[in-house]
Amino acid sequence: xxFLYRPIGFVRSPFTEAKGSPIQPSxxxxxxGRIDLLPGYAAGLADLxxxxxxxxxxxxxxxxxxDLSVTPFLEGREGxxxxxxxxxxxxxxxxxxxxxxxxRIGRVDxxxxxxxxxxxxxxxxxxxxxxxxxxxxxxAPTGEVRSGxxxxxxxxxxxxxxxxxxxxxxxxxxxx
Amino acid sequence: xxFLYRPIGFVRSPFTEAKGSPIQPSxxxxxxGRIDLLPGYAAGLADLxxxxxxxxxxxxxxxxxxDLSVTPFLEGREGxxxxxxxxxxxxxxxxxxxxxxxxRIGRVDxxxxxxxxxxxxxxxxxxxxxxxxxxxxxxAPTGEVRSGxxxxxxxxxxxxxxxxxxxxxxxxxxxx
Numbered sequence: 001x002x003f004l005y006r007p008i009g010f011v012r013s014p015f016t017e018a019k020g021s022p023i024q025p026s027x028x029x030x031x032x033g034r035i036d037l038l039p040g041y042a043a044g045l046a047d048l049x050x051x052x053x054x055x056x057x058x059x060x061x062x063x064x065x066x067d068l069s070v071t072p073f074l075e076g077r078e079g080x081x082x083x084x085x086x087x088x089x090x091x092x093x094x095x096x097x098x099x100x101x102x103x104r105i106g107r108v109d110x111x112x113x114x115x116x117x118x119x120x121x122x123x124x125x126x127x128x129x130x131x132x133x134x135x136x137x138x139x140a141p142t143g144e145v146r147s148g149x150x151x152x153x154x155x156x157x158x159x160x161x162x163x164x165x166x167x168x169x170x171x172x173x174x175x176x
Numbered sequence: 177x178x179f180l181y182r183p184i185g186f187v188r189s190p191f192t193e194a195k196g197s198p199i200q201p202s203x204x205x206x207x208x209g210r211i212d213l214l215p216g217y218a219a220g221l222a223d224l225x226x227x228x229x230x231x232x233x234x235x236x237x238x239x240x241x242x243d244l245s246v247t248p249f250l251e252g253r254e255g256x257x258x259x260x261x262x263x264x265x266x267x268x269x270x271x272x273x274x275x276x277x278x279x280r281i282g283r284v285d286x287x288x289x290x291x292x293x294x295x296x297x298x299x300x301x302x303x304x305x306x307x308x309x310x311x312x313x314x315x316a317p318t319g320e321v322r323s324g325x326x327x328x329x330x331x332x333x334x335x336x337x338x339x340x341x342x343x344x345x346x347x348x349x350x351x352x
Contacts, residue, residue, distance in 0.1 A: 001183055002180055002182055003235050003305070005178070006272065008271050008272065041263075041271065043244040043261065044244040044263040044264075045263055046260065047260045047265075048263055048324070050324025051323060051324040052319070053321065057233070059179050068220040069219060069222065085220050087220040088221070088223035088224040088309050089223075090309070090311070095217065096182065098305060100233070100308060101314075102315055102317060129179070129272040130271075130272050132276060133324060134323075136323065138266065140316065143228070144228055145228050145229065147226075147227060147228075147309070147313075148223055148226025148227040148309060149223050150309070150313075
């Protein structure tokens, strides 16, 4: 069983190199970028301007291969990094290298097929495979929320920057 | 440019028919299900039990084709449905039919490669392409949140059930 996906558009952002880029949108406050849809998809942006945030699903185009146990950016800042199960991390090297980022919507230009976004943490040129509106009743958890090994360190995502650990040979890495 | 993805596992849930199934987890409070990973991926579940929620990314396997303008389940309950831009909806018929659901984590059996989940809204047999931990600092929006055309009606997702509108010929539809 295989699924064949194609880009619906591409990210334009200030981040052209993985190393040093934010690892999450919380580290990219104020950074402006855009999602340019390919011709033919523009009409699907109608009504999106009424939402404040969207989820971008994208392909980690500079990632390849995966390990089921990884040391995430948020661990190991002092060589103390603990390995974590891949599905308990947001690391880019995954069996299916799909990324998920919550982005704040700026202006939506339906005619041009462009969504201007704020707090973008994605590399310039990232292929986008889907856009979904953020809807609190669907996407905000109910009840107690626990963040496991990330816990309070999740806040460090605002300052931690990517290093080269997820770089494939001859490539950069992605910013998550 | 094409991306080839493969299932990492499959959903087991009480919902075997699309028609009448919940359209979002908020309509499936208490429904228990599981995600069974394929052999070889189980070790990636380590450390996931420390999190309260996860995002499941999956393939809408009963969906085919798409329209850029759709009438979502939440509109049109009385024949008054307004068409909406596809990327302002969570409808299953999309250029790349990837679904996104926030699920509450029950027990995680790493050795067996099984995640028990609660409030599941997915059809039995749905192919899963990725699991990501829910991390508030990444996934909870900051600032004002607006839900566009969904607005208050998002709460209806707890009671609205799927009908046949997204059914492909000879198939069911998915529950989002």
